[in-house]
Structures are given as structure tokens and as C-alpha cells.
Amino acid sequence: MTKQVETTSEVIEVCLLAGKIMLQSGGETYRVEDTMMRIAAAFGIENTHSYVTPTGIIFSAESSGPTRTKLIRISERSTDLKKVAMVNSISRSISSGEVNLKGAWQQLKEIDSLVVTFPLRIQVAAASLASGCFMIMFKGVWNDFIPAMIAGGVGYYSFVHFHRFVPVKFFSEFLASFVIGLLSFLFVWMGVGQQLDKIIIGSVMTLVPGLLLTNAIRDLMAGHLVSGLSKGAEAFLTAFAIGTGIAVVLSFL
Structure with a gap:
């Protein structure tokens, strides 16, 4: 026994x-x-x-x-x-x-x-490249490709950096989106960028909780209502934090 x-x-x-x-x-x-x-x-x-x-x-x-x-x-x-x-x-x-x-x-x-994640420099480089590609996908102009890359890369690095010092998930995403919005505005103000909205949209895509939202829907479809709703709420709060950071920047324009 x-x-x-x-x-x-x-x-x-x-x-x-x-x-x-x-x-x-x-x-x-x-x-x-x-x-x-x-x-x-x-x-x-x-x-x-x-x-x-x-x-x-x-x-x-x-x-x-x-x-x-x-x-x-x-x-x-x-x-x-x-x-x-x-x-x-x-x-x-x-x-x-x-x-x-x-x-x-x-x-x-x-x-x-085991630590199987890529080094931070590779993550930032991937986020930077993805930001530029997302900007083009949303019908942006090629002249904004470099500004979107820089804003997206710096924003993702800010997200990781802020999360290390302030382990509050939504706060770090708010600060990262604020940095993205500020950089995007500065690029357009200096004449380096042209379409502010396209640069911002492409840059924040690396912060969007896509996997979390997908898992929430799949859990709901599988009948796990508590997990699905809680993950959905987390995805909503993450999206709200990203939107709030951008809104704060745009409110000063």
C-alpha cells in the first residue's frame, strides 16, 4: 500500500x-x-x-x-x-x-x-523588422519603413526593460506604447516619417497579445469558460494599456 x-x-x-x-x-x-x-x-x-x-x-x-x-x-x-x-x-x-x-x-x-528564448538583441531585431513589415502590410509607404523599424525595436526593448524593473505587466506595456507613440511623432515632426498612424500601428503590433487572445477563444470553444474568460480579460487589459499609452501621446499633439 x-x-x-x-x-x-x-x-x-x-x-x-x-x-x-x-x-x-x-x-x-x-x-x-x-x-x-x-x-x-x-x-x-x-x-x-x-x-x-x-x-x-x-x-x-x-x-x-x-x-x-x-x-x-x-x-x-x-x-x-x-x-x-x-x-x-x-x-x-x-x-x-x-x-x-x-x-x-x-x-x-x-x-x-532550460532557457530556450533567443537573446534580447535578436528579439529586438525581429521586433524591429516585424514592425516595418506590419507597417507595409497596413498600406503604409516605404519611406516610413525605417522609422517604423526604429520605433518598434525601441518600443519592444523598452517593454522588456521596464518589465524587469517594474514587474507589472500592463504598466510595462503602457510605457512601451508611450515610447512608440512619442518616437513616431518625433519622426513625423522632423520630416523623417510621413504617416503617423501607419508608423504607430505597425510598431505596436509586436506588443499585441495575439497568442493570449487565440488561446482565450480556443479555451472557450473547448468549454473551459473560466480560463477562456480570464485570458480574454487579460488580453483586453493588455490592449487597453497599449491603447492608453498611444492616446496619452496623441492627446498632447
Whole structure:
């Protein structure tokens, strides 16, 4: 009995670690629940229940012994789809019997501590290039390509920089959009840029919560109403912060 309880507890720990990594990395709620249930089933625990929200995971497993339930708190969330793919790969290896319980735990711990994001300079360069391309996509003129690149790159760098010192998500996005609006206005005022609205729109696109909004809709369609509404509210507040930063700049024109 004691061995069975210990095994069940270890399986729960593996499932929760997999779910935690996926949820922190931008995975959908239904995908997190499905992955945890599949991992538990692969280790012989068929009767499991999970409740996942953007800020926490409750997982319960019923075996021949007493029912075991554990809760973990999710305090930070980001976008790292490579980690989600890596956890999915481990889940498939567990289901096929290629990885045992101990090996799965070790691999998941390595993924949890792994930093797979690109260096900041590459992120800023990508944001800068994307800003210019978005500006063109919204029917801007090529003369505004460089101003949009500069405003978008500086704005994204400001977002990352402000978030390190002020760990309030919406405040850092407000300041970043304010910087973008100010730079865009200065470019047009100096005659370097021509269309202020197109430069601003293209530059703020790197701050828009696209993945968050997509996950909110997918969770709602999958029946996870609490997670879908909470993610939708977070996306709305993020968009509101971006719009407010731009509005503050335009109000002084």
C-alpha cells in the first residue's frame, strides 16, 4: 500500500510539472489537462481529474489507495512554444513506453530550467523588422519603413526593460506604447516619417497579445469558460494599456 501511494504521488508530481511548464509557456488549458491525463494513464492511473486556470493547477488521481490531490500556483506566464512542443514530445514518449517515470521527471526538470528564448538583441531585431513589415502590410509607404523599424525595436526593448524593473505587466506595456507613440511623432515632426498612424500601428503590433487572445477563444470553444474568460480579460487589459499609452501621446499633439 505504501509503495502504491508513493508511486501515485510521484506520477502526480510528473503530471503537475508537465502541466506547469506548458501553462507557463503559453499552452492552452485543454492541452494542459489532456497532457496530464495522458501521462497519468500511461503510468497506470486511469481515473484522474484536473482543474486548470491561468493561475493554478489542481490535479487529483484515484488508485487502489487513497485519492491524492495536489495544487500548484502559476505566478509567471510567457510565450515559449518550444517548451510546449518539448513537453508534448516527452508525453508521446511516455505513452509509447519509451520513457519511465524517473526518466520523465528528469527530462521535465531539465526543460523547466532550460532557457530556450533567443537573446534580447535578436528579439529586438525581429521586433524591429516585424514592425516595418506590419507597417507595409497596413498600406503604409516605404519611406516610413525605417522609422517604423526604429520605433518598434525601441518600443519592444523598452517593454522588456521596464518589465524587469517594474514587474507589472500592463504598466510595462503602457510605457512601451508611450515610447512608440512619442518616437513616431518625433519622426513625423522632423520630416523623417510621413504617416503617423501607419508608423504607430505597425510598431505596436509586436506588443499585441495575439497568442493570449487565440488561446482565450480556443479555451472557450473547448468549454473551459473560466480560463477562456480570464485570458480574454487579460488580453483586453493588455490592449487597453497599449491603447492608453498611444492616446496619452496623441492627446498632447
